[in-house]
Amino acid sequence: MPPESVDSSLLEPSERRTLCEWKAEAEYLHVRGPQGLICNTLWRYPRAWDEAAVIAGYFSCYPARLACFVAGERVRPQASG
Template sequence: MQASWNGAVIASSDDIVRVEGNAYFPAEALNPACVRPSDHRTVCGWKGEAHYYDVVVDGQVNANAAWYYPEPKQAAREIQGRVAFWKGVSVA
């Protein structure tokens, strides 16, 4: 699978974990040139606190378009070390 935005591949891997319809890529599958840390945080009752990345391609920024759980709750341990996408990032 690949995650792409504005013509750039943000992540690519065959090792995908699906949770609630979202494809979680291994963190090492990320293209580091296309992501930067964001200060944005949200909380999921069963997964824990989500941290975000901005997706950046050719100077254009898709704020908070990738998220991950650095310390997921026990019920979501399978997504530890993984990143998912939204906000117009194509995953196929």
């Protein structure tokens, strides 16, 4: 998701980091919602490498943890979780 599509006032930094050998280090964020803190729900590659640089700063999420909508349609999580 493009950064401007995310309400940054709901985000809190996480200490979690992972490394993708093709994209770079991912940083994770918690989301503060009406039910409380949803931990490590969003991630992004702030400094993505090489061909992945086009996604630098864009967010990914776990739609099973949030109600995610794209163009008004709710995103369905994969069955594997």
